[in-house]
Amino acid sequence: MGEEEQYQNGVLSDGLGVKVMTDEQMEMLRKQISVYATICESLVQMHKAISAQQDSTGMRLANPYNDPFSSYAFHKIPSRQRWAPKPAQLEILESMFEQSSTTPDRQRIREITIQLAEHGPISETNVYNWFQNRRARSKRKQAALPPIPNHHDSAKDKKTKSDETQVDENLALMLNHMYFQSPDIGGIDQLIGQTEVPMSYSSYLQVEQHDLSG
Amino acid sequence: MGEEEQYQNGVLSDGLGVKVMTDEQMEMLRKQISVYATICESLVQMHKAISAQQDSTGMRLANPYNDPFSSYAFHKIPSRQRWAPKPAQLEILESMFEQSSTTPDRQRIREITIQLAEHGPISETNVYNWFQNRRARSKRKQAALPPIPNHHDSAKDKKTKSDETQVDENLALMLNHMYFQSPDIGGIDQLIGQTEVPMSYSSYLQVEQHDLSG
DNA sequence: TCCGTATGAATGAATG
DNA sequence: CATTCATTCATACGGA
Numbered sequence: 001m002g003e004e005e006q007y008q009n010g011v012l013s014d015g016l017g018v019k020v021m022t023d024e025q026m027e028m029l030r031k032q033i034s035v036y037a038t039i040c041e042s043l044v045q046m047h048k049a050i051s052a053q054q055d056s057t058g059m060r061l062a063n064p065y066n067d068p069f070s071s072y073a074f075h076k077i078p079s080r081q082r083w084a085p086k087p088a089q090l091e092i093l094e095s096m097f098e099q100s101s102t103t104p105d106r107q108r109i110r111e112i113t114i115q116l117a118e119h120g121p122i123s124e125t126n127v128y129n130w131f132q133n134r135r136a137r138s139k140r141k142q143a144a145l146p147p148i149p150n151h152h153d154s155a156k157d158k159k160t161k162s163d164e165t166q167v168d169e170n171l172a173l174m175l176n177h178m179y180f181q182s183p184d185i186g187g188i189d190q191l192i193g194q195t196e197v198p199m200s201y202s203s204y205l206q207v208e209q210h211d212l213s214g
Numbered sequence: 215m216g217e218e219e220q221y222q223n224g225v226l227s228d229g230l231g232v233k234v235m236t237d238e239q240m241e242m243l244r245k246q247i248s249v250y251a252t253i254c255e256s257l258v259q260m261h262k263a264i265s266a267q268q269d270s271t272g273m274r275l276a277n278p279y280n281d282p283f284s285s286y287a288f289h290k291i292p293s294r295q296r297w298a299p300k301p302a303q304l305e306i307l308e309s310m311f312e313q314s315s316t317t318p319d320r321q322r323i324r325e326i327t328i329q330l331a332e333h334g335p336i337s338e339t340n341v342y343n344w345f346q347n348r349r350a351r352s353k354r355k356q357a358a359l360p361p362i363p364n365h366h367d368s369a370k371d372k373k374t375k376s377d378e379t380q381v382d383e384n385l386a387l388m389l390n391h392m393y394f395q396s397p398d399i400g401g402i403d404q405l406i407g408q409t410e411v412p413m414s415y416s417s418y419l420q421v422e423q424h425d426l427s428g
Numbered sequence: 429t430c431c432g433t434a435t436g437a438a439t440g441a442a443t444g
Numbered sequence: 445c446a447t448t449c450a451t452t453c454a455t456a457c458g459g460a
Contacts (some may be wrong), residue, residue, distance in 0.1 A: 082436050082455070103448070125355075129437060136450070137435080296440050296451075317445090343441060350446070351439085 083126045088119040093130055101138075103131045297340045302333040307344055317345050 085093060096104075096112065104112060109131075113124045299307060310318075310326065318326060318341075327338045 084436075084456085105447090126436080130435095132448080133435065133437085135448095140450090298440075340440080344439095346445075347439065347441085353446090 086120040089116045089122065092116060097134050103135060297336065300334040303330045303336065306330060311348050315349065
């Protein structure tokens with residue numbers, strides 16, 4: 001290549017020692033760093049756990065410096081900030097949502113994007129996601145509030161076309177309580193933090209239901 | 215209600231003591247059970263932690279029965295959460311996608327499924343869906359407008375597609391290593407268990423994404 | 429500083 | 445296959 005620019009392992013080099021990375025590449029790196037940060041953090045946790053164990057067995061080390069990680073903060077996110085609609089953009093988006101409420105098609109998305117671009121940086125993906133979320137959430141709002149009726153009411157807003165809602169009286173109360181009326185849940189949920197409801201693949205066996213024949 | 219069937223709190227009762235629940239309701243229950251299982255487990259962990267601490271302070275109880283939970287297994291998942299590819303599986307899927315990019319036929323799907331099953335629960339439907347989505351999204355991203363003609367476009371402009379992989383030589387090697395060749399990752403990943411690296415291995419870019427730079 | 433909520437984004441699954 | 449839905453993750457932000 002007689003060019004001044006050339007690629008080396010996918011990297012654009014200007015031949016002067018300057019390398020150029022795309023945003024995607026930066027993002028990849030960022031994620032990997034994040035991964036390692038997470039792993040390291042876990043290792044530190046283990047380290048602490050083991051140390052603690054040793055402590056209990058009389059192997060404590062008096063040296064206060066024996067825990068080099070205690071104050072080490074893992075900055076797992078050289079994170080890239082996410083897009084946020086400008087007030088002007090949001091206004092337009094909202095008004096459009098009121099009108100159609102349906103997700104605009106690709107062409108429409110493009111038009112909207114171009115229009116909104118006048119008020120600030122924005123991509124089609126941003127617009128697309130916005131409508132998707134807007135719709136999903138407005139729907140959930142309506143579906144989430146009504147469900148609280150803690151009694152009577154047989155067939156309210158059955159969203160699914162499946163058979164009627166049928167739960168044992170006690171179960172219904174229980175569910176209702178657990179889902180919407182137990183103030184503790186939220187707190188405890190937080191308490192256990194990420195533990196959330198980890199998916200244990202071992203006991204999860206999805207029934208084959210897709211018919212690929214055809 | 216002179217019917218033999220009637221609803222009580224959303225539950226269908228046949229009047230003979232038999233109750234019928236919908237899948238949805240079962241799912242709700244399932245989730246709650248799962249949540250409680252998780253909470254309980256957390257409490258046990260705390261209990262153990264405290265016990266251990268007391269041990270180290272000489273408050274050990276010699277009674278071997280002082281730990282009623284040690285052998286108690288929490289079946290936290292009557293779960294039916296959606297499938298998610300394990301890192302190992304994703305790696306394989308991605309590599310396969312790179313090669314063919316076309317949806318594998320029924321037979322091929324089956325083979326792949328069997329292969330991937332070694333790394334975790336997975337069904338043919340999962341594999342099928344994955345390819346469908348993978349392609350649809352890779353296409354969408356391609357069809358999306360280049361970040362809105364924001365004039366200033368530097369070095370990389372042609373961006374023919376996936377081959378526009380341009381990373382610093384060192385970074386390329388590093389990424390490559392981190393992504394596909396580090397034998398440790400798998401192990402550590404297992405080791406840290408649930409912590410599960412909280413990232414979307416989606417190296418497949420969703421280019422064009424504007425941050426709030428303006 | 430911690431916590432809860434709002435929301436952009438990611439992605440498995442479903443639908444036409 | 446093209447779209448859309450539903451659910452979940454992660455972060456920014458505001459209040460106690």
